[in-house]
Amino acid sequence: MDTEKYLTEWREHYRHDLLDDILPFWLNHGLDKVNGGVYTCVDREGKLMDGTKSVWFQGRCPFVYSFAYNNIDRRPEYLAMAKNCIDFIEAHCIDPTDGRMYFEVTADGRPLRKRRYVFSECFAAIAMAEYSKATGDRSYAEKALKLFKEIVRFISTPGILEPKYLPTQPAIGHSITMILINTASRIREVIPDPELDRQIDNSLELIRTKFMHPEFKALLEMVTPEGELIDTINGRVINPGHCIETAWFLLEEAHYRGWDEGKGKEIKEMALQILDWSWEWGWDEEFGGIINFRDCKGFPAQDYSQDMKFWWPQTEAVIATLYAYLATGDTKYLEMHRMANDWTYEFLPDPVYGEWFGYLHRDGSVAQPAKGNLFKGPFHVPRMLIKSQMLIDEILAVHVRK
Amino acid sequence: MDTEKYLTEWREHYRHDLLDDILPFWLNHGLDKVNGGVYTCVDREGKLMDGTKSVWFQGRCPFVYSFAYNNIDRRPEYLAMAKNCIDFIEAHCIDPTDGRMYFEVTADGRPLRKRRYVFSECFAAIAMAEYSKATGDRSYAEKALKLFKEIVRFISTPGILEPKYLPTQPAIGHSITMILINTASRIREVIPDPELDRQIDNSLELIRTKFMHPEFKALLEMVTPEGELIDTINGRVINPGHCIETAWFLLEEAHYRGWDEGKGKEIKEMALQILDWSWEWGWDEEFGGIINFRDCKGFPAQDYSQDMKFWWPQTEAVIATLYAYLATGDTKYLEMHRMANDWTYEFLPDPVYGEWFGYLHRDGSVAQPAKGNLFKGPFHVPRMLIKSQMLIDEILAVHVRK
Numbered sequence: 001m002d003t004e005k006y007l008t009e010w011r012e013h014y015r016h017d018l019l020d021d022i023l024p025f026w027l028n029h030g031l032d033k034v035n036g037g038v039y040t041c042v043d044r045e046g047k048l049m050d051g052t053k054s055v056w057f058q059g060r061c062p063f064v065y066s067f068a069y070n071n072i073d074r075r076p077e078y079l080a081m082a083k084n085c086i087d088f089i090e091a092h093c094i095d096p097t098d099g100r101m102y103f104e105v106t107a108d109g110r111p112l113r114k115r116r117y118v119f120s121e122c123f124a125a126i127a128m129a130e131y132s133k134a135t136g137d138r139s140y141a142e143k144a145l146k147l148f149k150e151i152v153r154f155i156s157t158p159g160i161l162e163p164k165y166l167p168t169q170p171a172i173g174h175s176i177t178m179i180l181i182n183t184a185s186r187i188r189e190v191i192p193d194p195e196l197d198r199q200i201d202n203s204l205e206l207i208r209t210k211f212m213h214p215e216f217k218a219l220l221e222m223v224t225p226e227g228e229l230i231d232t233i234n235g236r237v238i239n240p241g242h243c244i245e246t247a248w249f250l251l252e253e254a255h256y257r258g259w260d261e262g263k264g265k266e267i268k269e270m271a272l273q274i275l276d277w278s279w280e281w282g283w284d285e286e287f288g289g290i291i292n293f294r295d296c297k298g299f300p301a302q303d304y305s306q307d308m309k310f311w312w313p314q315t316e317a318v319i320a321t322l323y324a325y326l327a328t329g330d331t332k333y334l335e336m337h338r339m340a341n342d343w344t345y346e347f348l349p350d351p352v353y354g355e356w357f358g359y360l361h362r363d364g365s366v367a368q369p370a371k372g373n374l375f376k377g378p379f380h381v382p383r384m385l386i387k388s389q390m391l392i393d394e395i396l397a398v399h400v401r402k
Numbered sequence: 403m404d405t406e407k408y409l410t411e412w413r414e415h416y417r418h419d420l421l422d423d424i425l426p427f428w429l430n431h432g433l434d435k436v437n438g439g440v441y442t443c444v445d446r447e448g449k450l451m452d453g454t455k456s457v458w459f460q461g462r463c464p465f466v467y468s469f470a471y472n473n474i475d476r477r478p479e480y481l482a483m484a485k486n487c488i489d490f491i492e493a494h495c496i497d498p499t500d501g502r503m504y505f506e507v508t509a510d511g512r513p514l515r516k517r518r519y520v521f522s523e524c525f526a527a528i529a530m531a532e533y534s535k536a537t538g539d540r541s542y543a544e545k546a547l548k549l550f551k552e553i554v555r556f557i558s559t560p561g562i563l564e565p566k567y568l569p570t571q572p573a574i575g576h577s578i579t580m581i582l583i584n585t586a587s588r589i590r591e592v593i594p595d596p597e598l599d600r601q602i603d604n605s606l607e608l609i610r611t612k613f614m615h616p617e618f619k620a621l622l623e624m625v626t627p628e629g630e631l632i633d634t635i636n637g638r639v640i641n642p643g644h645c646i647e648t649a650w651f652l653l654e655e656a657h658y659r660g661w662d663e664g665k666g667k668e669i670k671e672m673a674l675q676i677l678d679w680s681w682e683w684g685w686d687e688e689f690g691g692i693i694n695f696r697d698c699k700g701f702p703a704q705d706y707s708q709d710m711k712f713w714w715p716q717t718e719a720v721i722a723t724l725y726a727y728l729a730t731g732d733t734k735y736l737e738m739h740r741m742a743n744d745w746t747y748e749f750l751p752d753p754v755y756g757e758w759f760g761y762l763h764r765d766g767s768v769a770q771p772a773k774g775n776l777f778k779g780p781f782h783v784p785r786m787l788i789k790s791q792m793l794i795d796e797i798l799a800v801h802v803r804k
Binding site: 368 | 443446451452454508512513514516567568570571634701702706707708710761763769775
């Protein structure tokens, strides 16, 4: 394979998909010019099927449009989209009684549901950080940092977030641990603070010592506070796409620290280990693609969607394999990229109405064709398209044209 | 079709499946002789994959074994299974601080999770009522009635059950409305009380005036307190299996009141309307079977399992169609029974390890083969096998051999 040709062609493909398909789709069908904010519950054609606004997406969307602005194309409409969502968050998505954010609000911003997690806050924080970088307006960096400190307070102060489970079986979760790495590192890019570094170090240590389980060659989703397996259906869950996402968050951190030696090298090796393990669990030898869930002891996974192929694990695999190739120059990762990318492009893009399908059966056939809901919208696909272009530029400079 | 032959053969088939397969399976693989109670998280072979106990099943299981004892075969091990689970409920599944029940407990009965619903309490109440009938021990009937009054207090006292959604969009739910009909009517059989009748009347009225929506020919899962459509993804959900279950709960109530005239006839007609509508939405013309979810405006349903075939909607369809035939003598319902029953028997029973699969793809292929989890165990399948035998006996007496 001609690596330079392969990578150059795909960089162009990603650029075209981002600028001519994905970003315009949500500007046309998502942007709410009346109330502000962004809609995501749209059907295959982009027609609004529910005006409920996902608070996750009021943060994810401005992150993505700012990220595209900062790295791909400085179009003013991207900044306007970002500002529009951030304004909506500040006006409507924060509970004034305690500073925590909602999960769903109505089209015009009245609160519908608040959950016991801080993901809304994490997405809002990375949006503000990226928007600060795009505009040079430091006040948004400061808001992002302030929000981050609130997040840490919410999760570390007993009594603020009501736990889902009673104290009988204490557990810690991979989700919050990994997202705080990404949240802190995005904010650190615009406003350094020791609390950000501390959180990243804490999360890395938790992943290394508690969530990584070499006896299963797996990164688990929940474990006891001591890092032991909880031997139940939920405790044995492997979410390969999620682990692959963590792998590239770690590669990003390793890269930042310099991955050829010391702590950076350690983090890189941990990331590659997680990627290799998770690919082994997640890649479907029979139909291709990254499968939703596995059980680390081989029992049947009980999530109803366990054998489906969702869009986002595929996009994480595309990013993570490029990152791993950049980190190592090992062509095995380029081959894994080709496998993940080929599968993604065979089944996910909608050739008729644009944007990508999200919910496929195991064999790649479309289970239901809506382009968005409270969990799918302008985030994983455009993030993959942006990040992959950036990675290819770096790969070409480091490994191919050197 | 020779109706008598068809029904007689299926009655024998149901009897055999119940007594020689389903009930023994859970006595062998579910009954916990060490701690009491019943396990349900078992794999295809019946091997325990999670010791967590579903509180729903600590009530559903003794209901089913008592129901079999009362109506099919008075085997002492059925009573012992029932007593074992009811004792476990009383010892471990009730929160002493407020009298509400848990959702999950550990194998030895320590509380893991409590949810904001009263389904655990409803299943415990029908278990106690049916066990009282089986043993003649009136104290369990009294306990069932007391628990019912607690349930009504929990759901009608503001502040006891924390709502999932904020007050912005008030909603009422079909689930609790329909289950209270069944709960109250099971208890009424052993201990009459005006509060039971009042609840049944209230639920019937809510279903008729709020949840039934002729403009969609559908019974909706949630509506505004005024009965209006909530025009969102969740508000437009049709769960055909759930509606078909409601249809036979209503036929049961109509039968009890005498369905040939007056209020009984009204309820019967309402039930048949719901069954006809829901069959129309739920029956999969392409692959057969009752599908999981539809959207009443035809948007893509967003539940991940929307196009799957779960075991329990099929079992509800088998019961409801027999009930409708009993109520009407209309052979259209006998034909619907044949369709539902043929599909059920083609895809659900496991010919190798016994019991039935629960989670099928749209085409009937097995998505994952476990025999149980927190939501599947000894309930829908044996209830269908018991109830269908009872209905066939009555049909043979009323319509066939008259």
